[in-house]
Amino acid sequence: MAKVFVLGLDGVPHSFIERSVEKGILPHFRELLGEGSFRRMYSVIPTVSSVAWSTYMTGKNPGKHGIYGFIDRQPGSYEMYIPLATHMRGHTLWEILSQEGKSVVVINVPVTYPPRTVRGILISGFLATKIDKATYPKEVAAQLHRFGYRIDVDPWNARQGKMDDFVADLNTTLTKRFETAFYYMEKEDWDFFQLHVMETDRINHFLWDVTDHQEAFLAYYTKIDAYLGELRSKIDSDTTLIVLSDHGFCGIESEIDLNFWLSVNDYLLFRNPEGDSLNNIDRKSRAYSLPPGRLYVNDQPTGEEIRDKLLSLTDPETGRKIIKNVFRREELYEGEMAKIGPDLVAVPYDGFDLKASFQQKRSMAGRTPIVGMHTYDDAFIYIRQKDITREGPGIVDVMPTILALMDVPTPLDLDGSSCI
Amino acid sequence: MDGYVVWITGLPGSGKTALARELEPLLKERGQRCEILDGNEVRELISSELGFTAEDRKLHNQRVIHIAKLLARNGVGVIVSLISPYRETRAGARKELPNFVEVWTKCSLEVCEARDKKGLYKKARTGEISDLTGIQHPYQEPQQPEVVVDTEKESPLEGAKKVLKKLEKLGLIGAYSNSEEQAVKKRLEDLGYLG
Numbered sequence: 001m002a003k004v005f006v007l008g009l010d011g012v013p014h015s016f017i018e019r020s021v022e023k024g025i026l027p028h029f030r031e032l033l034g035e036g037s038f039r040r041m042y043s044v045i046p047t048v049s050s051v052a053w054s055t056y057m058t059g060k061n062p063g064k065h066g067i068y069g070f071i072d073r074q075p076g077s078y079e080m081y082i083p084l085a086t087h088m089r090g091h092t093l094w095e096i097l098s099q100e101g102k103s104v105v106v107i108n109v110p111v112t113y114p115p116r117t118v119r120g121i122l123i124s125g126f127l128a129t130k131i132d133k134a135t136y137p138k139e140v141a142a143q144l145h146r147f148g149y150r151i152d153v154d155p156w157n158a159r160q161g162k163m164d165d166f167v168a169d170l171n172t173t174l175t176k177r178f179e180t181a182f183y184y185m186e187k188e189d190w191d192f193f194q195l196h197v198m199e200t201d202r203i204n205h206f207l208w209d210v211t212d213h214q215e216a217f218l219a220y221y222t223k224i225d226a227y228l229g230e231l232r233s234k235i236d237s238d239t240t241l242i243v244l245s246d247h248g249f250c251g252i253e254s255e256i257d258l259n260f261w262l263s264v265n266d267y268l269l270f271r272n273p274e275g276d277s278l279n280n281i282d283r284k285s286r287a288y289s290l291p292p293g294r295l296y297v298n299d300q301p302t303g304e305e306i307r308d309k310l311l312s313l314t315d316p317e318t319g320r321k322i323i324k325n326v327f328r329r330e331e332l333y334e335g336e337m338a339k340i341g342p343d344l345v346a347v348p349y350d351g352f353d354l355k356a357s358f359q360q361k362r363s364m365a366g367r368t369p370i371v372g373m374h375t376y377d378d379a380f381i382y383i384r385q386k387d388i389t390r391e392g393p394g395i396v397d398v399m400p401t402i403l404a405l406m407d408v409p410t411p412l413d414l415d416g417s418s419c420i
Numbered sequence: 421m422d423g424y425v426v427w428i429t430g431l432p433g434s435g436k437t438a439l440a441r442e443l444e445p446l447l448k449e450r451g452q453r454c455e456i457l458d459g460n461e462v463r464e465l466i467s468s469e470l471g472f473t474a475e476d477r478k479l480h481n482q483r484v485i486h487i488a489k490l491l492a493r494n495g496v497g498v499i500v501s502l503i504s505p506y507r508e509t510r511a512g513a514r515k516e517l518p519n520f521v522e523v524w525t526k527c528s529l530e531v532c533e534a535r536d537k538k539g540l541y542k543k544a545r546t547g548e549i550s551d552l553t554g555i556q557h558p559y560q561e562p563q564q565p566e567v568v569v570d571t572e573k574e575s576p577l578e579g580a581k582k583v584l585k586k587l588e589k590l591g592l593i594g595a596y597s598n599s600e601e602q603a604v605k606k607r608l609e610d611l612g613y614l615g
Contacts, residue, residue, distance in 0.1 A: 048613070070613040082604060086591045114588050114595040127607070129600040155610040205611060255612075276615070291615060357615040370612045 002406050003239040006194040007231065008109065009224070010049055011201035013248035014040040014380035025218060028229035032243070036384035039419075040377070042394045043247040045332055045345050046292050047374045049126070049201060050083060052246035052395055053110045057092040059399030059414035063333030065089050067111060068341055069290060070127075075340050078279045082127065085112050089337055091411070093399050094118045094192065100408050102191035105184050108151070108177065109196045120190060123180075126152055126198050147183070149176045153199055158206040159369050166206065167216045170199045171223065178227045185234060192406065197224065204249045208372030240405050241384040246395060248378025253351035254315060254365045256322055258289040260357065261313065261364050267297075267306065276359040289356035292374075294342035295326075303328070303343050310346050316365060322352045334415075350375055386420045393419040422518035423453070423492040424592045426583060428501045429510060429562060430525030431554045432540055433532035435571035435579070436501040439525055442580035443499055447587075449597050452497045457484055459502035472551035474506075481509045485516055492518050497593070505553045507560045519592055522565040523583055529554050531572050566590075 017038075021030045044052045044062065046069060054067035062068050066089045071080050081087075088111060094104040098119035106112065106122045113124035115136035123144065128134035128151050135141045150173040157166040174197065181195040199220075207217045228243070235241055262268035262285075269282035281288055287297040287306055297303040307326040314321055325347045333341045348354050353373040381393060386405070390397075396416035403410045404418040426443065428436045440456045447454045459480075463470070466483050470476040481504055488498045504510050514520040532554065533541040544552035553559050562568075567586050569579035587593045596604060608614045 070608050081594070082596075082601070082608075084595050086588060086595060114585075116589075127604050129596065129603055133595075152607070155607065159610050202611075259615075291613060353612075355612070355615060359615075368612060 003191050003236075004193070004242060004402055004405050005231070005235055005239050006192075006242045006244070006402070007228070008053075008194065008196040009200045009243065009245050010110075010196065010198045011204050011247055011249050011374060012245040012380070013250075013375065013378040014038075014245075015248065015378050017380055020221065025222065026225040026228075028225045028232065032228065032232060032241075032382065032384060036241075036382055036386060037388040038380065038382045039388050039391070039393055041244065041379040041381045042377045042392065043374075043379045044395060045327060045347060045376065046294055046342075047247045047347075047376045048292065049198075049246055049374075050111050052379075053196075054088055056246065056395050056398050057094070057109065057111075058088065058090040059093070059396060059411070059416055060090055061333055061335065061396065061415045062341060063338035064335030064413070064415070066337035066340060069292075069294060071290060072340070073278055073290065073296070078281060080278050083111070084127070085114055085116055085124070090413075092116070093402060094120075094122065094194070096403070096411065097192050097406065097408060102406065102408070103189055104192045104194075105188050105190045106194045107181055107184070107196060108198060109194060110198065121184060121188065123149075124151075125196055128152075143183075144180065147176055147180050149180050153202050155202060155206070158202075161369065163207070163213055163216070167203075167213070167220070170203055170220060174199055174220075174223060174227075178230075182230070182234065192402070200224070200245075201249075204372040205370050206372070208249055209251045210371055240386060241382075242398075242402070243380075243382040244395075244398060245379045248375035249372050250350040250375050250378075252353045252367070252371055252373045253320075254317075255353045255355050255367060255370075256315075256348065257355045257357050257361055257364050257366070258293065258295070258346065259355075260361045261310075262287050262289060262306075263360070264364070265309065267302070270358070270360050273360045276357070278358055280358045289354075290342070291354060291356045293346035293348065293354040294356075295344040295346060297343045307344055315352070320349070322348055324349045347376065381419075383420065388419050390419045423494070423496040423498060424519035424521060424587065424590075425488050425492050425498045425500060425513070425517045426521045426523055426587070427488075427504070427510065427513055427517075428499065428523045428525060429504045429565075430571075431527060431529060431532045431559050432503060432552060433535045433537060434525040434527040435569070435576060436503075436525050438576040439523070439569060439571075439579045439583070440499045440501040442576040443583055446580055446584050447497055447499075447593065450593055451598050451601075452593055453495065454497035454499060455491055456499045456501065457488060459484070459500075459504075462487070472557070474557075478506065478509055481506075481513070485513045488513075488517055497587075503553050503559070505557060505559045507563070510562065519590070521567065521583070521586060521590065521592070522562055523567045523569060523579075524562045524565040525571050525579070526561075526568050527571045 104120040108125035110126040113128035124134040267287040467480040544555040
């Protein structure tokens, strides 16, 4: 029977794998590339892990699954909420497989908290807070405690410049993650297994192209590569191995605060200079932004005006254009949840990370300890022993691909299609 | 935005009040506005003239439904703890109330009688009272409650957590406690995802 193992490497670029394999840094990856097909893949807009993995696991665009970012606003109000599995519409890949009688193990995929019921095991990932609340069935939590399993690394270390602590945390978390996965690979009788590595995104955010820590950075990827080799040796010939990322990465040249730009252009007014929540927006405002690049406007003419101005926005220091494209909602989203989506989404050129502060800032452009940002068109997908027949697959196509591999009928309302 | 109504039904002594009392602080810790409408307490206040005939019970239940409706439509989470022995009454409550979550404190008559904290079963057996649900009055068990808490095996706290999880799954409450939500926001901020 066809089984599938998916390894998710959050935010690892196609170009980085290619480069690193060429340099001989990822020997196990190199061997794998000789055994299957490896393609550059496009992500979702906005290019954020919560949106990308929601699209992956539902096979649908955000207009159907309803997840548009790590924070969102309650429609018709200025209240914020954190989108979780309870907000996600539609059945996930593992729910559909469960309904078909397949057994699944899913570890650490973002937006799977709180855990929804599956035929097998689900361990929630980012943004689960406590192991005791993060597993289905709940008995799994006790085993995770015994392993010393960690849900996530603490980025606060990196924020404070304690990079050695940050790197140690990254390494331990990765070790625990793979040990846990290897344990359940052995113990459970599974048809579908997914292991997600979130830490690649974290290391990329804080150490991308940072010369001081190149050694730790490369050592970390070498460690992942070694695990990949171990994984390869544990997978039998009936199991298709898929490795993928949800978006690419590049260095940050400048963080651009769109709410600052909206405020100096008189679209946005803050009530209190000290405030820092969505509620700090004066009700007379005509537009505001949520990161990254999501824009909510009062009316269409204002939206069109903002769109035109953003397209000619330049970096005050270098004169470089900042915004590559501004999409209207209807160009990106389709489905019953499209109505809660942003009116516009600005997509920047690589290097400009779009922010949206609710505090009155002093300038539009700035820098923080975060050095890496997400990119849209440099994710990757690798499928062992299969030909990816289509050029330019998107993350939305992965679920139908997996269903095809496992010979499970594809629901009619999916937005992608199999790429094998 | 509408609130929700957790409607706890069960035999006298099955653990409805204990469950409600465990649930309330858990909801408040999540920043939920909530109120308990306990059958016995409310009866003294709004139905003191009523007895325990089938008609009087239905009328009392109707009054509780009405109060629950007023609260729930103003965004309050309402915990009703009421024997509510008739399926018809509960079906009516489900129809009338927004986000109705039926919780059955399942417990055998023998165990309820053995507990007999208020001495009601004893009074019924000696004929001192003549209208106790389970002895002289029927209790119609729920057919498809959202949550069953087996109070012979599960503690009130375990039951309350089970209800909480159901409310999360139904999207009626958030998945985080206040302190967890603060921690999550800090994490998002550290990663530059908040603003």
